[in-house]
Amino acid sequence: xxxxxxxxxxxxxxDLAAEIAEINAPLERDxxxxxxxxxxxxxRAFFPPDIPSQAAEARSATLNGTTxxxxxxxxxxxxxxxxxxxxxxxxxxxxxxALLYSPVEGLSEVRQRWREWQRRQAPAGVASSLPLVTxxxxxxxxxxxxxxxxxxxxxxxxxPFWGNYRQAFAMRTGARVLNGPAYVAGRYNPRAISDxxxxxxxxxxxxxxxxxxxxxxxxxxxxxxxxxxxxALLDEAERRPLVVICDDAYAGLVFAPAIPRESxxxxxxxxxxxxxxxxxxxxxxxxxxxGGRVGFLTFAVEPDSEAARSLESKVKMLVxxxxxxxxxxxxxxxxxxxxxxxxxxxxEAVRALLQGRYEALKGAxxxxxxxxxxxxxxxxxxxxxxxxxEKLGLDSETVRRHLLAHHDTGLISIAPRYLRIAHCSVxxxxxxxxxxxxxxxxxxxx
Amino acid sequence: xxxxxxxxxxxxxxDLAAEIAEINAPLERDxxxxxxxxxxxxxRAFFPPDIPSQAAEARSATLNGTTxxxxxxxxxxxxxxxxxxxxxxxxxxxxxxALLYSPVEGLSEVRQRWREWQRRQAPAGVASSLPLVTxxxxxxxxxxxxxxxxxxxxxxxxxPFWGNYRQAFAMRTGARVLNGPAYVAGRYNPRAISDxxxxxxxxxxxxxxxxxxxxxxxxxxxxxxxxxxxxALLDEAERRPLVVICDDAYAGLVFAPAIPRESxxxxxxxxxxxxxxxxxxxxxxxxxxxGGRVGFLTFAVEPDSEAARSLESKVKMLVxxxxxxxxxxxxxxxxxxxxxxxxxxxxEAVRALLQGRYEALKGAxxxxxxxxxxxxxxxxxxxxxxxxxEKLGLDSETVRRHLLAHHDTGLISIAPRYLRIAHCSVxxxxxxxxxxxxxxxxxxxx
Numbered sequence: 072x073x074x075x076x077x078x079x080x081x082x083x084x085x086d087l088a089a090e091i092a093e094i095n096a097p098l099e100r101d102x103x104x105x106x107x108x109x110x111x112x113x114x115r116a117f118f119p120p121d122i123p124s125q126a127a128e129a130r131s132a133t134l135n136g137t138t139x140x141x142x143x144x145x146x147x148x149x150x151x152x153x154x155x156x157x158x159x160x161x162x163x164x165x166x167x168x169a170l171l172y173s174p175v176e177g178l179s180e181v182r183q184r185w186r187e188w189q190r191r192q193a194p195a196g197v198a199s200s201l202p203l204v205t206x207x208x209x210x211x212x213x214x215x216x217x218x219x220x221x222x223x224x225x226x227x228x229x230x231p232f233w234g235n236y237r238q239a240f241a242m243r244t245g246a247r248v249l250n251g252p253a254y255v256a257g258r259y260n261p262r263a264i265s266d267x268x269x270x271x272x273x274x275x276x277x278x279x280x281x282x283x284x285x286x287x288x289x290x291x292x293x294x295x296x297x298x299x300x301x302x303a304l305l306d307e308a309e310r311r312p313l314v315v316i317c318d319d320a321y322a323g324l325v326f327a328p329a330i331p332r333e334s335x336x337x338x339x340x341x342x343x344x345x346x347x348x349x350x351x352x353x354x355x356x357x358x359x360x361x362g363g364r365v366g367f368l369t370f371a372v373e374p375d376s377e378a379a380r381s382l383e384s385k386v387k388m389l390v391x392x393x394x395x396x397x398x399x400x401x402x403x404x405x406x407x408x409x410x411x412x413x414x415x416x417x418x419e420a421v422r423a424l425l426q427g428r429y430e431a432l433k434g435a436x437x438x439x440x441x442x443x444x445x446x447x448x449x450x451x452x453x454x455x456x457x458x459x460x461e462k463l464g465l466d467s468e469t470v471r472r473h474l475l476a477h478h479d480t481g482l483i484s485i486a487p488r489y490l491r492i493a494h495c496s497v498x499x500x501x502x503x504x505x506x507x508x509x510x511x512x513x514x515x516x517x
Numbered sequence: 518x519x520x521x522x523x524x525x526x527x528x529x530x531x532d533l534a535a536e537i538a539e540i541n542a543p544l545e546r547d548x549x550x551x552x553x554x555x556x557x558x559x560x561r562a563f564f565p566p567d568i569p570s571q572a573a574e575a576r577s578a579t580l581n582g583t584t585x586x587x588x589x590x591x592x593x594x595x596x597x598x599x600x601x602x603x604x605x606x607x608x609x610x611x612x613x614x615a616l617l618y619s620p621v622e623g624l625s626e627v628r629q630r631w632r633e634w635q636r637r638q639a640p641a642g643v644a645s646s647l648p649l650v651t652x653x654x655x656x657x658x659x660x661x662x663x664x665x666x667x668x669x670x671x672x673x674x675x676x677p678f679w680g681n682y683r684q685a686f687a688m689r690t691g692a693r694v695l696n697g698p699a700y701v702a703g704r705y706n707p708r709a710i711s712d713x714x715x716x717x718x719x720x721x722x723x724x725x726x727x728x729x730x731x732x733x734x735x736x737x738x739x740x741x742x743x744x745x746x747x748x749a750l751l752d753e754a755e756r757r758p759l760v761v762i763c764d765d766a767y768a769g770l771v772f773a774p775a776i777p778r779e780s781x782x783x784x785x786x787x788x789x790x791x792x793x794x795x796x797x798x799x800x801x802x803x804x805x806x807x808g809g810r811v812g813f814l815t816f817a818v819e820p821d822s823e824a825a826r827s828l829e830s831k832v833k834m835l836v837x838x839x840x841x842x843x844x845x846x847x848x849x850x851x852x853x854x855x856x857x858x859x860x861x862x863x864x865e866a867v868r869a870l871l872q873g874r875y876e877a878l879k880g881a882x883x884x885x886x887x888x889x890x891x892x893x894x895x896x897x898x899x900x901x902x903x904x905x906x907e908k909l910g911l912d913s914e915t916v917r918r919h920l921l922a923h924h925d926t927g928l929i930s931i932a933p934r935y936l937r938i939a940h941c942s943v944x945x946x947x948x949x950x951x952x953x954x955x956x957x958x959x960x961x962x963x
Contacts, residue, residue, distance in 0.1 A: 112689065121680040122929055125917065129927020134951045136938045137927040139732060139899045140807045141867060144944030149805050149870065151863050153854035159605015172807045206652050206810070209841030217689075234567040238838035242561065243663075286585060359595050361586045361618045362845025364652070364810075392684035395655030398844045399808025408599035417597050421587060424595065453585045471571065481575020481583045483568055492582045498590030505580045 091115055094384050097377035104312035105347040105378075108276040110221030110244065118387040123175055123396075140172055158400075165403050173399035175387045177204025177367075181402045184409040185367055186374075189352065192333040197340045199350070201374045202367035203386050204397040208320050211351040211368040213239045215278075217389045219314045220244035225277040229253035229263035231456070231485045233286045246278070253285070254447055257458075259292055261299035265307050276312040279304070283335055284321040284452030287483070287491040291330050291451040301338050308345040315339055319352040324422055326429040327450035340371030347371070354405050356453070359421055363401030425453070431499040432492065435506040443513045453495035457509070459488040463517050470512055477515075478508040537561055540830050543823035550758035551793040551824075554722040556667030556690065564833040569621055569842075586618055604846075611849050619845035621833045623650025623813075627848045630855040631813055632820075635798065638779040643786045645796070647820045648813035649832050650843040654766050657797040657814040659685045661724075663835045665760045666690035671723040675699035675709035677902070677931045679732045692724070699731070700893055703904075705738055707745035711753050722758040725750070729781055730767040730898030733929070733937040737776050737897040747784050754791040761785055765798040770868055772875040773896035786817035793817070800851050802899070805867055809847030871899070877945040878938065881952040889959045899941035903955070905934040909963050916958055923961075924954040 094117040098106040118124060126137040141149045147163075148170035158166055168178065176182070182201045193199065205211040212235065220226065222245040228236050230250035240246040251266030253259070260266070264279045271277055281300075284291045292300055307313050317336040325332045339348040353366030368386060372378045390397065408414050432455055436446040445458040459465050471484035483491040490509070497505060540563040544552040564570060572583040587595045593609075594616035604612055614624065622628070628647045639645065651657040658681065666672065668691040674682050676696035686692040697712030699705070706712070710725045717723055727746075730737045738746055753759050763782040771778045785794040799812030814832060818824045836843065854860050878901055882892040891904040905911050917930035929937040936955070943951060 115688065119680060119684070125929050126927070129921060132921060132925050132927040134924075134926040134943065134947055134954065136940065136943050136951055137929050138942050139802075139939050140942060141802065141805050141871065141899070142942040144942070144947065146942075148807075149867055151805050151854060151860075151867070153857045153860055153863055154804065154806055154809075154850055157605060157607060157850040157853040159603060159607075161603060161605075168808065170806060170808050206656075206840045206844065207842075209837070210652075210839065213839045234565060235838060235841070238565070238834065242834070243558065243838050356585075356587065358600065359587050359597050360600055360616060361594075362614065362616050362849075363600075364840065364842075364844040364846075388684065388688070391655070392681060392689050393656065393659045393839060394652045394810065395681070396653075396810075398652065398810040398847060400806075400810075400850065401844060401846050403808075404600055404603040404846065407603040408597060411599045414597075414599055417599055421595055421597070425587065428590075453587070475575060475578060478580075479578050480580040481572070481578040483571050483583050493585050494582065496584050496586060496588040496590070496592075497580065497582050501580055501590065505582055508580065 091117055094381050097381045101376070101378045102347070102372070104345045105314070108219050108278070108312045108314045108347060110217065110219055110224065112221065113218035113385060116217070116385040116388045118175070118384040118391070123391065127174070138172070142171070161403065161407070165406070169400040169403040171399060173204065173396045173402055175391050175396050176383060177397055178399065178402045178406070181406055181409070184406070188409065189350070189369065193337050197337050198371055198373045199340065200370040200372050200379045200382070202369040203383065203390070204402060205353070205366040205368055205390065206394050206397050207364035208318070208351055208353045208355055208366040209235055209239070210364070210394065211353070211366040212236070212316070212318065213243065213393070214368055214386055214389050215316050215349055215351065216240045216244050216246070218385065219278050220246040223247060225249055225268060225271045225275065227251065227264045227267035227277060227279040229260070229267070231287055231489050232280070233282070236280055240278070253288060257445065257447060259290055259296050259448065261292065261296050262303045265303045268307060271311070273310040276314070278314045278316065280316050280318060281335060282318040282320070284324055286320065286452065287454050287485060287489065288447060288456050289449035289452040289454035290447070291325055293330055297331060297335070300335070304339065304346065305343055308343040312345050312347070314347045314349060316349045316351060319350060321356050321452040322352055323357060323418065324425060324453065325451040326426045330450050336371070358405065358408055358418065360401065360405060363404060364398055365401050365405050425495055428494040428497065428499045428502060431502040432494045432506070435503040439506060439510050443510055443517070453493055455492045455494060457490045457492065459490070459513065461488065463513070465513065465516055470516060473516055474509060474512040478512055480505060480508045482509065537563055540827050543827045547822070547824045548793070548818070550791045551760070554665050554724070554758045554760045554793060556663065556665055556670065558667065559664035559831060562663070562831040562834045564621070564830040564837070569837065584618070588617070607849065607853070611852070615846040615849040617845060619650065619842045619848055621837050621842050622829060623843055624845065624848045624852070627852055627855070630852070634855065635796070635815065639783050643783050644817055644819045645786065646816040646818050646825045646828070648815040649829065649836070650848060651799070651812040651814055651836065652840050652843050653810035654764070654797055654799045654801055654812040655681055655685070656810070656840065657799070657812040658682070658762070658764070659689065659839070660814055660832055660835050661762050661795055661797065662686045662690050662692070664831065665724050666692040669693060671695055671714060671717045671721065673697065673710045673713035673723060673725040675706070675713070677733055677935050678726070679728070682726055686724070699734060703891065703893060705736055705742050705894065707738065707742050708749045711749045714753060717757070719756040722760070724760045724762065726762050726764060727781060728764040728766070730770055732766065732898065733900050733931060733935065734893060734902050735895035735898040735900035736893070737771055739776055743777060743781070746781070750785065750792065751789055754789040758791050758793070760793045760795060762795045762797060765796060766802050767898040768798055768803055769864065770802065770871060770899065771897040772872045776896050782817070804851065804854055804864065806847065806851060809850060810844055811847050811851050871941055874940040874943065874945045874948060877948040878940045878952070881949040885952060885956050889956055889963070899939055901938045901940060903936045903938065905936070905959065907934065909959070911959065911962055916962060919962055920955060920958040924958055926951060926954045928955065
């Protein structure tokens with residue numbers, strides 16, 4: 072029967088180019104702007120039919136000798152007593168999941184429940200994929216850089232910005248960071264991304280980072296600024312394939328009334344054929360689970376679409392080759408929270424705590440001498456940003472060092488003249504004193 | 518006092534090239550072969566003086582507004598009750614550490630204790646750095662690929678090999694994978710790496726992957742083969758800068774008597790000026806903590822040396838830009854185990870469990886018809902490797918699919934004619950039946 076079974080079962084050695092073409096075809100057809108914006112690595116990435124994929128096929132076999140993890144022989148974990156004890160009262164199946172490998176795409180229940188959590192704010196009918204689990208938001212960012220960065224790619228970032236954007240895109244992939252001013256004349260600039268891309272020839276794909284609430288600014292645009300931001304991005308999408316990465320790390324942490332709390336992702340998803348919206352979010356800030364490293368990468372496509380499957384194949388390859396699989400233990404711990412009825416109230420309690428600190432800081436900053444410190448507008452997130460008036464001739468690193476050495480107070484300096492205050496990690500009662508010390512430090516230096 | 522404090526505190530804007538040169542200088546001087554083997558990314562990587570580094574400087578300040586994590590205002594975590602409950606009885610300070618960010622290099626106590634755990638087997642006087650914590654062993658591998666891979670770099674890997682080596686080095690960085698046969702005439706080949714590099718011109722740096730016990734082979738060289746392996750690597754180091762990555766994922770899982778259990782890293786560290794030994798290991802298999810993603814990357818340099826500091830700076834940048842920071846929760850859980858007096862006995866109990874499976878599989882394979890299946894030698898790790906005799910004209914993917922479809926049994930196929938049995942995840946009592954089904958499947962196909 073040899074000839075016949077060969078025909079039935081033998082997988083002909085297909086060449087790599089054919090496999091890549093098959094994964095890319097749905098994107099080329101259904102998401103051509105996204106496809107054009109892929110990096111060389113993004114183009115060639117696909118999840119290979121090796122161990123995890125063969126193991127997935129064998130999941131229901133009565134005898135399964137596929138995976139190289141130590142199990143009890145029936146799919147359960149072999150528990151080191153010292154490790155198992157640290158997990159407390161996890162139900163047995165959850166404890167097994169915490170100790171064993173996560174699927175490369177993440178635990179199915181976590182992906183489903185996080186999607187529901189995300190879509191509390193989504194208008195009906197806007198497409199969003201099942202989120203892929205990553206090792207925190209920085210990992211999701213670096214996966215996006217793998218997919219859409221690469222040598223010479225223009226990446227627009229409002230300035231000042233979180234330094235890890237530069238590291239993930241420029242240092243790692245060779246992309247070139249272009250900046251537009253996040254603030255003009257002390258006010259939010261909705262055209263920061265178009266300003267950054269002004270010199271990039273029309274037709275050339277670009278990536279934009281949209282971080283709302285922002286780090287280091289602690290700012291969320293109001294309704295009018297939000298309309299202007301979306302309009303500027305749509306204009307830009309008229310000129311080129313534009314990937315807009317919505318870094319929603321601080322989602323929900325909004326303190327001022329009348330400021331919209333929904334992610335801009337929901338207004339950008341599917342709104343223009345040239346605009347590819349990508350959502351990065353996670354448990355780090357939303358669930359105060361900094362040490363857990365559970366982030367998510369979500370695309371603006373329907374969960375069961377062919378485009379979703381192609382993107383999932385690419386991201387899974389990038390996850391596997393960068394970290395193997397995402398951390399299962401923290402996914403299971405997050406799951407205990409996501410399953411709880413009252414979880415939204417627990418999350419709201421943290422927001423309310425930060426609201427108190429925000430108000431304390433805002434009150435203190437309103438009284439500072441504007442000749443020494445210019446607070447930029449802030450209404451959300453974890454931070455406030457202070458600018459040193461240019462006429463003082465001081466750089467912020469000088470102020471930071473003086474403040475640390477002589478006033479026992481730590482802040483972050485961002486070149487050339489910004490200081491970031493993280494009110495999220497300081498008691499409300501201590502914030503006025505922190506502002507006084509900062510004001511005094513500047514006064515001593517001028 | 519403006520002029521004076523400017524002189525005292527102002528950090529002149531140093532140019533990037535000068536910062537990179539300063540980080541590279543100790544390597545160029547003290548580890549010139551390692552330096553020559555760095556990739557372009559490895560050369561330019563260094564930990565920038567931005568948020569984490571400024572936050573580290575402020576750790577002891579009475580008012581610390583540096584870090585963007587939500588705390589109780591005194592450095593403790595703000596605990597979501599639903600998350601905190603899942604950690605059971607962790608002491609309060611440990612629970613805080615589990616919920617908050619880990620330092621980029623890993624928790625200090627974890628690094629210290631893992632180094633002690635590693636050095637149980639180390640001969641006195643062999644240098645090894647404080648291990649850097651990674652998000653599992655695949656992440657450590659991908660960091661090594663960032664450091665030493667890159668376009669065109671020769672990477673020698675005994676064949677058959679774990680597919681993720683190709684993905685981390687070739688797919689991600691553009692390195693070229695060169696293979697030598699892991700087995701010659703059904704026996705371990707100690708010259709596999711030299712065979713792979715035979716056509717690479719002398720003087721050109723290369724990377725070698727040394728995976729002992731091996732995946733998919735389940736093999737550890739005996740004393741004689743071990744001597745020959747080290748000798749072949751030393752010969753190769755006479756010809757070029759050679760980075761030997763010791764992938765010690767399966768460390769300690771050795772079942773046959775008289776087979777050395779120590780990592781080859783300890784015999785390669787510092788043994789030749791052209792040979793750079795790198796150790797990758799972790800809790801995944803050694804502590805059966807697959808879901809925790811705690812891996813380590815260790816260099817053969819003294820912990821406080823300038824070379825160690827340069828390498829740490831580079832790796833920290835690569836960790837930060839790829840995942841932000843390693844997972845704190847699993848580090849804290851691993852710590853509960855590392856602190857326990859009896860932990861070596863708990864680890865040994867797992868090894869003993871696998872020894873039973875190894876023996877059951879070995880017994881069953883001794884009885885198979887050698888005209889249908891050729892078991893390769895195995896004595897350690899999680900796997901056994903079976904070769905299909907060439908004369909059968911069968912490829913292993915055909916056998917895998919037939920076995921799954923008609924015998925409800927899952928194995929991994931590795932082109933062209935290998936099948937991998939993971940005895941680590943099958944009950945000892947079921948292994949003879951698994952081998953019978955495999956033998957029957959092959960018989961049906963020929």
